[in-house]
Amino acid sequence: MITGRFFAAGADRRIAITILILLAAAIIVPLLNLAVSPASAFYIPSYIVALTGKYLCYALLALALDLVWGYCGILSLGHGAFFALGGYAMGMYLMRQIGSRGVYGNPLLPDFMVFLNYKELPWFWYGFDHFWFAAIMVLAVPGLLAFVFGWFAFRSRVTGVYLSIITQAMTYALLLAFFRNDMGFGGNNGLTDFKDILGFNVQADATRSALFAASAITLALGVFVTWAIVGSKYGKLLMAVRDAESRTRFLGWRAENVKLFAFTVSAIIAGIAGALYVPQVGIINPGEFEPSNSIEVVVWAAVGGRGTIVGPIIGALLVNAGKSWFTGALPEFWLFALGGLFVAVTLFLPKGIIGMWDSWRGNARAMRAASLAEEAGTDPDVPPPPKVVRSAATRPGDWSASGPEPQPAE
Amino acid sequence: MILLRALGLTLLFLMASLLPSNAAEADLRAIIAKFATGTGFSATEAVVRELAATGDPAVERPLAALVEGNLYIRKADSAVFVGNESGDSVALLDPLSGEKSAEAAKADITKIKVNNGLRRVIRDALGTLTLRAKDPTVRIAAADTMLKTPDAANIEPLDAAIAAETDANVKALFEQARAASVLVSDRPEADKLAAVALIGARGDRDALSLLTSVEANSPGAVKDAATAAIGTINSSLALWDAAQNIWYGISLGSVLLLAAIGLAITFGVMGVINMAHGEMVMLGAYTTFVVQQVIRTSFPGLFDWSLVIALPLAFLVAALVGLIIERGVIRFLYGRPLETLLATWGVSLILQQAVRSIFGPTNQEVGNPSWMSGSVDIGQLAVTWNRLWILVFALGVFAVLLYVMKRTPWGLQMRAVTANRRMAASMGIRTPWVDALTFALGSGIAGIAGVALSQIDNVSPNLGRGYIIDSFMVVVFGGVGNLWGTLVGSFSLGIVNKFLEPYAGAVLGKIVVLVLIILFIQKRPRGLFALKGRAVEA
Numbered sequence: 001m002i003t004g005r006f007f008a009a010g011a012d013r014r015i016a017i018t019i020l021i022l023l024a025a026a027i028i029v030p031l032l033n034l035a036v037s038p039a040s041a042f043y044i045p046s047y048i049v050a051l052t053g054k055y056l057c058y059a060l061l062a063l064a065l066d067l068v069w070g071y072c073g074i075l076s077l078g079h080g081a082f083f084a085l086g087g088y089a090m091g092m093y094l095m096r097q098i099g100s101r102g103v104y105g106n107p108l109l110p111d112f113m114v115f116l117n118y119k120e121l122p123w124f125w126y127g128f129d130h131f132w133f134a135a136i137m138v139l140a141v142p143g144l145l146a147f148v149f150g151w152f153a154f155r156s157r158v159t160g161v162y163l164s165i166i167t168q169a170m171t172y173a174l175l176l177a178f179f180r181n182d183m184g185f186g187g188n189n190g191l192t193d194f195k196d197i198l199g200f201n202v203q204a205d206a207t208r209s210a211l212f213a214a215s216a217i218t219l220a221l222g223v224f225v226t227w228a229i230v231g232s233k234y235g236k237l238l239m240a241v242r243d244a245e246s247r248t249r250f251l252g253w254r255a256e257n258v259k260l261f262a263f264t265v266s267a268i269i270a271g272i273a274g275a276l277y278v279p280q281v282g283i284i285n286p287g288e289f290e291p292s293n294s295i296e297v298v299v300w301a302a303v304g305g306r307g308t309i310v311g312p313i314i315g316a317l318l319v320n321a322g323k324s325w326f327t328g329a330l331p332e333f334w335l336f337a338l339g340g341l342f343v344a345v346t347l348f349l350p351k352g353i354i355g356m357w358d359s360w361r362g363n364a365r366a367m368r369a370a371s372l373a374e375e376a377g378t379d380p381d382v383p384p385p386p387k388v389v390r391s392a393a394t395r396p397g398d399w400s401a402s403g404p405e406p407q408p409a410e
Numbered sequence: 411m412i413l414l415r416a417l418g419l420t421l422l423f424l425m426a427s428l429l430p431s432n433a434a435e436a437d438l439r440a441i442i443a444k445f446a447t448g449t450g451f452s453a454t455e456a457v458v459r460e461l462a463a464t465g466d467p468a469v470e471r472p473l474a475a476l477v478e479g480n481l482y483i484r485k486a487d488s489a490v491f492v493g494n495e496s497g498d499s500v501a502l503l504d505p506l507s508g509e510k511s512a513e514a515a516k517a518d519i520t521k522i523k524v525n526n527g528l529r530r531v532i533r534d535a536l537g538t539l540t541l542r543a544k545d546p547t548v549r550i551a552a553a554d555t556m557l558k559t560p561d562a563a564n565i566e567p568l569d570a571a572i573a574a575e576t577d578a579n580v581k582a583l584f585e586q587a588r589a590a591s592v593l594v595s596d597r598p599e600a601d602k603l604a605a606v607a608l609i610g611a612r613g614d615r616d617a618l619s620l621l622t623s624v625e626a627n628s629p630g631a632v633k634d635a636a637t638a639a640i641g642t643i644n645s646s647l648a649l650w651d652a653a654q655n656i657w658y659g660i661s662l663g664s665v666l667l668l669a670a671i672g673l674a675i676t677f678g679v680m681g682v683i684n685m686a687h688g689e690m691v692m693l694g695a696y697t698t699f700v701v702q703q704v705i706r707t708s709f710p711g712l713f714d715w716s717l718v719i720a721l722p723l724a725f726l727v728a729a730l731v732g733l734i735i736e737r738g739v740i741r742f743l744y745g746r747p748l749e750t751l752l753a754t755w756g757v758s759l760i761l762q763q764a765v766r767s768i769f770g771p772t773n774q775e776v777g778n779p780s781w782m783s784g785s786v787d788i789g790q791l792a793v794t795w796n797r798l799w800i801l802v803f804a805l806g807v808f809a810v811l812l813y814v815m816k817r818t819p820w821g822l823q824m825r826a827v828t829a830n831r832r833m834a835a836s837m838g839i840r841t842p843w844v845d846a847l848t849f850a851l852g853s854g855i856a857g858i859a860g861v862a863l864s865q866i867d868n869v870s871p872n873l874g875r876g877y878i879i880d881s882f883m884v885v886v887f888g889g890v891g892n893l894w895g896t897l898v899g900s901f902s903l904g905i906v907n908k909f910l911e912p913y914a915g916a917v918l919g920k921i922v923v924l925v926l927i928i929l930f931i932q933k934r935p936r937g938l939f940a941l942k943g944r945a946v947e948a
Contacts (some may be wrong), residue, residue, distance in 0.1 A: 075748045149928075156932040161683050161747050165882045166928050172879050173924040176917050291879065295755050302752060335763035342756020346749040347742055 015227045018310050019220045022056075026216035030209030046205050053212035053280045055320045060219045060273035062300040062312035064266040067226050069298070070307030071235065072262045073242035075160075078167030079270050080294035081174050082142035084284065086271025088178075089141055091191035091284040092125060093134030094202070098195050111193065112186040122184040131198055138275040139268050146267030147260065154256035154263070159245070168291045175289035190285025197279050208280070215276045219313070222269055226309055229265070238262055299338070302345045305352025314353060434466055435506060442472055442505050445481065446488040451528050458528070462535035470539055472505040477532045481505070482519040484512075493519065534567055541571035546580055553583040557616060562595030564588070586612050593624050593632075602632045610639030614790055618643050650790040655908050661797040663904025664804035665866070668859035669877040670884035671811060671896050672852035678890040679828045679848045682740060682750040686758035687881065688874025689765075690853045693731060694724035694860020695869045696765060699774045714779040717861060724857040731761070732853025736846045744845075758874070766871040776864040800862045807855060812893055814851075824848055883927050889937025899938060903927075 029052070032044040061083050068074040100107040104114040109121060127133040149170060153163060181187035200207045229235055240248045241255045249255045278284045287293075296319075304315025319341070326334040349356055441464070444457045458476070461469040475481045475492040482493040482500065491502035491511070500519060502512040524532070540552035549571075556564050568588040575581040589605035606624065609617045618640065625636040673687045698720040705716050712719070735757055743750045778796060785794040815821035826834040827844050835841045860873070867873060880903075888899025903923060910919035934940065 075751070152929070152932045156935050158931055158935045161677075161681075161751065162886060162931065162935060164748065164751060165683070165886055166931055169879060169883060169924050169928060173921045173928075176921050176924075180917055295752070298752060299756075332763070332767060335759045335766075339756040339759030339761075339763065342759065343739055343753050346746075346753040346756075347739065350746075350749065 012227075012231075014310055015223060018313065019223055022216045022220035022223070026213040026220070029216075030213050033209050034206060046208055049205075049212050050208050050280055051324065053208065053215050054277060055317050056212070056215040056219050057273045057277035057280065058297075058300065058320055059313040059316040060215070060222050060276070061270050061297055062304070062316040063219070063222050063226060063309065064269035064273065065297050065301050066306055066309060066312040067229070067266045067269070068259075068262050069301060070309075070312070071230055071238045071242060072259055073245075074259060074263060075164045075298065076167045076263070076266075077164045077291060077294050077298065078171040079266070079297055080291075081171035081289055082146060082267040082270035083274035083277070083297075084174070084178075084286075084288035085142045085145065086138045086274030087278040087284040087288060088185060088191070088274075089128075089134055089137040089271070090275035090278045091194075092128040092137075092185075093131060094194040094197060094279060095191050096125070096129045097197065098193065101195055102193070110186075110191075112189060112191075113184075116181055116187075118184075124184065135275075138271050142267040142271030142274075143264050146264045150260045150263040151256075154259045157256070168294070171289050171294055172291050175286055175291070178286035178289060186285070188286060190283060190287075191278075192283040192285070194279065194282055202279055202282065211276065211280050215280070218272060218276060222272075223309060223313070225265075225269075229262075230309070234258070234261070296338070299342050299345065301352075303341065303349070303352055305354035305356070308352065308354040308358075311352045311354035318353075434464070435468065438464060438466060438468060438506060442490050443488075445490050445522055446483045451523070451525055454522060454524070455528055455531055458532055458535055462539060468506050470536060471508055473532050473536050473539075475505070476522060476524060477529055477536075479521060479524060481522045482514075483522060484514060484519050486518065490522075491519075493521075530563060533561075534563060537564055538567040538570065541567055541584070542574065546577055549575075549577075549580050550583055553580065553587045554616075556587040557583075557590045557620070560587075560590035560594045560620070562591055564591040565595060565597075586617075590620055593620070593628075599631060602628070603635050606632060606635040606639055610635075610642060613643050613646050615647070618647065647790070653789075654791055655912070656905060657791060657793065659905030659908035660901060661801060661904070662908055663901035664797075664801040665863065665877075666880055666884050666900035666904055667804045667808065667897060668800070668862055669856070670881035670888075670900055671808065671893065672855035672859070673881050674885045674888065674890060674893065674896040675811070675824075675855070676849050676852035677885055678892070679824050680740075680744075680845050682743075682747050683754070683882070684735075684849070684852065685751055685755040685878065686735065686761060687754075687852070687856050688876075688878035689758045689761040690728040690732060690856030690874070691860040691863060691877055692765065692869075692871065692874040693728050693761070694857035695776070695864035695867075695873055696769065696774070696860070697724040697727050697857065698861045698864040699769075699776050699869055702776060713777070714781060716777075717779055717782075717865075720861050721858050724861045725854040726857075728857025728860070729850040729854030732856075733846060733850040735853075736849040740849065741842070741845075762871045762874075769871070771871060773868040773870045776869050778865055782865060796865045800866065803862055807858065808893065808897060811855070815893060820844075820847065883924070886931060886937055887927055889939040892939040895937060895939030 029044055029049060032042050033046060033049050036043045038045075061079065064082075065076060065079050068076055068079075095110045098110065102111040102114075104111055106114045109118055113121070128137070149167075153166065158166065177183055178185050178190075179188050185191070194202045196202060197207065197211075200210070230238070237248070237253060237258050240253070241258050245255050248258075274284075274288075297316075300316040300319050301312040302315065303319055304313065305311030319338075322337065323334060326337055345352070351359065438461070441457060441460050444460070445454065448454060448457060454476075458473065461473060472481060472490070472492065480493050480495075482491050482502065483489070484491060484502070490505055492505050492508065494501040494503060495516075499513050499515055501510055502514055502519070503509065504511050537552065537556065540548055543549055543552070556568065565588060568584055568591065572581060572584045572588065575584055586608055589608040592601050592605040593609070606621065609620055621636045621640050621643070625633055625640060628636065669688075669691055672690070673684060676682060676684050676687075698717065701720040701723060702713070702716045705712050705719075735754070739753050739757065740750055743753060782796040782799055785792050786798075787793070813821075815824060823834070823839045823844050826837070826839055827841055827848075831841060834844075863873065863877070867876070884896060884899040884903055887903060888895030888897070906926070907919055907923050910922055913919075914922055931937075
């Protein structure tokens with residue numbers, strides 16, 4: 001049944017194309033990097049491979065946010081925290097792989113622990129010598145945090161701006177915690193100087209290509225999973241909660257459980273993104289917990305179009321490519337550009353690039369239908385395409401008591 | 411002309427006051443020269459006594475040098491110097507002024523020898539000298555040193571000094587110093603008990619450490635008395651510590667109140683979170699900086715007034731920027747609070763980068779006016795003036811806002827819009843104007859908060875970032891649309907934070923507070939003072 005839907009026309013075809021492009025990239029880009037000679041025009045330099053690999057991780061993070069924000073209406077300003085936690089789990093595994101090759105040559109303790117006078121490995125580092133354990137932690141730690149946090153928050157019906165603020169407080173608290181040296185996570189230097197992953201040199205071109213391929217495939221998988229969730233019956237429930245939470249609750253659904261599931265899945269996806277990100281950039285430090293990072297993720301999703309699956313991916317790639325270009329060419333203006341992007345997207349592109357494209361296509365189709373109808377001499381009054389109506393206001397001071405549409409300022 | 415004459419008079423007085431001291435200095439030099447003529451310890455002792463008898467504080471330097479064995483005689487001309495050994499040579503300093511006058515090889519000078527008996531004589535003389543100094547602060551310092559390094563030999567000079575002392579405060583200090591000395595002497599038990607009582611009454615950390623050593627070293631009744639006194643001091647110190655924490659907490663609370671109150675108003679009335687609020691604070695701080703720069707270069711005399719001048723300007727600058735943001739961006743996003751949050755975040759990035767481009771990324775120096783520097787002691791509590799003024803200022807701003815909200819037509823309209831926007835609009839209130847002005851007011855208050863914060867924090871483009879999350883916590887904790895909620899929220903957060911700090915450390919304390927707030931929100935999702943009524947659950 002899913003496969004049938006998968007090749008159907010419309011939005012679903014777009015998902016299929018995205019997944020195919022990603023899978024193709026996972027094969028072609030490493031080939032062009034490894035098998036083609038550097039002199040060739042088709043050669044892709046290693047740094048580009050690493051850079052795009054990083055972008056793909058960001059795209060996966062944006063996709064995770066899209067699941068909760070676009071489809072469930074939860075604006076999380078703390079998704080960077082899940083990303084960073086996944087990254088730290090992976091970083092801990094990579095630290096254990098250094099073994100005695102560190103600066104201090106201590107076979108048991110990572111460098112920073114020797115430096116900070118640790119006598120023995122803290123208990124929470126046990127098990128990270130094994131990849132399987134680290135992989136489980138990559139999923140479990142962000143998932144568990146999201147589950148506990150969400151369970152508390154959704155059960156007591158913290159919604160809207162309040163929820164955004166406490167997710168921000170969560171990542172801020174983690175930022176402060178990870179900055180502490182006695183937390184046992186390397187303090188403000190974080191974890192770095194990685195050597196091997198699964199026995200392969202992290203710096204080698206082949207490993208980088210493999211990581212790129214892994215990121216692309218995981219992203220494809222993420223797109224498929226998100227699409228499957230959203231398209232399922234549960235997905236309908238998710239959107240019902242987004243559009244009219246009280247109404248869904250009155251119909252007998254447990255809105256908090258619906259949200260909790262989406263939030264936890266989303267956190268796990270974000271954790272995976274972080275785990276793929278760390279070996280590619282070679283460092284994880286508490287800076288990843290910065291609330292501003294999490295807010296930046298929101299703008300990626302907003303630029304591409306939230307609630308469209310493909311949009312956040314495009315947004316993440318575009319904004320980060322822009323960031324790389326700006327910080328290289330005009331470092332002074334990057335924050336102006338980013339700030340301007342926030343304002344411009346919310347004012348002029350509320351549905352993002354994909355959303356705009358869709359409504360433009362929808363309008364074009366309606367107009368075409370209208371002109372066809374005119375030629376045929378029938379009534380030209382074709383009803384306009386239905387608008388997406390979203391109940392936005394759950395706060396005092398909003399206009400929402402009856403009108404589902406936000407009213408213009410008088 | 412009058413000014414000139416006054417100047418001339420002052421000069422005259424100065425010269426007149428200098429002359430006698432010059433005469434005294436010549437006498438002193440004559441006495442010091444006798445160190446070179448006499449031989450043997452008894453001769454040196456005689457000179458020391460003669461010097462001490464002058465009672466001139468200037469003899470402190472040669473006497474101190476003598477105790478240390480640093481007083482030398484140059485063989486060539488029998489001149490006396492304070493020596494400062496470095497390697498093979500000795501730098502010779504003038505015994506009275508301490509200025510370097512010559513350098514000599516060790517062979518060319520002789521050290522004036524001292525023995526233990528002589529050292530005691532010199533120490534007594536020195537102690538007595540500083541105890542008799544004209545300046546009461548010198549006397550107080552002398553008493554403090556004697557208290558911290560008690561010596562039975564101090565008792566006699568202290569007795570003399572107590573008898574001669576006229577200042578009651580200094581006299582009390584002398585008596586405490588004497589008591590400390592009595593405790594280490596072999597005086598009878600009754601004296602020591604009285605001394606313990608005296609020290610115990612002092613009640614600070616110095617007294618505590620003194621008594622602890624007494625408790626360890628003395629037998630019988632004195633030990634018991636010391637133990638009892640330590641108990642009393644400890645409990646009173648614990649009280650003072652608590653008072654100190656409360657004061658720090660109140661101080662932090664006043665800062666939070668200033669930073670958060672504008673946010674609370676806009677959040678309450680318009681239901682939007684202004685992420686650029688921190689940048690309004692920063693703009694206020696930079697306005698203060700600019701005002702001070704102008705004053706420094708053009709009107710140096712007005713420096714003490716700089717903050718008073720900066721206040722209205724900061725309000726206007728921030729309010730204007732706020733108005734522009736409201737009219738230019740937020741107006742189009744009504745009913746979409748989450749989008750407003752993102753847009754204002756974008757605005758905050760732009761403002762930060764703009765300030766960074768104009769003023770540079772480094773911290774700017776903003777000075778304290780004289781009436782804001784220094785501190786005042788209340789018991790064991792040091793209260794700095796700038797913190798105190800900021801507290802007063804924060805409460806003042808709060809009172810003014812409360813008045814505006816409760817007693818003015820505009821405040822009435824704001825409250826009406828907060829309670830029920832549609833109804834208010836139906837009643838003829840121009841809600842867009844209320845929104846715009848409220849936003850400008852909230853921003854303006856952030857601006858004047860910036861003036862206050864420039865006095866205690868680094869003025870840098872990141873200034874606002876440090877406060878924004880704390881301000882959110884205050885608003886979320888206190889509840890929106892209620893000024894009292896913000897007041898209670900900020901002070902309780904401040905005090906809880908400062909009470910946790912000694913146990914958990916600054917960072918961990920903050921984390922604990924954040925976690926507590928997150929848990930609190932579960933219990934009361936609308937904050938401490940939630941708005942009641944139908945408007946809340948729309």
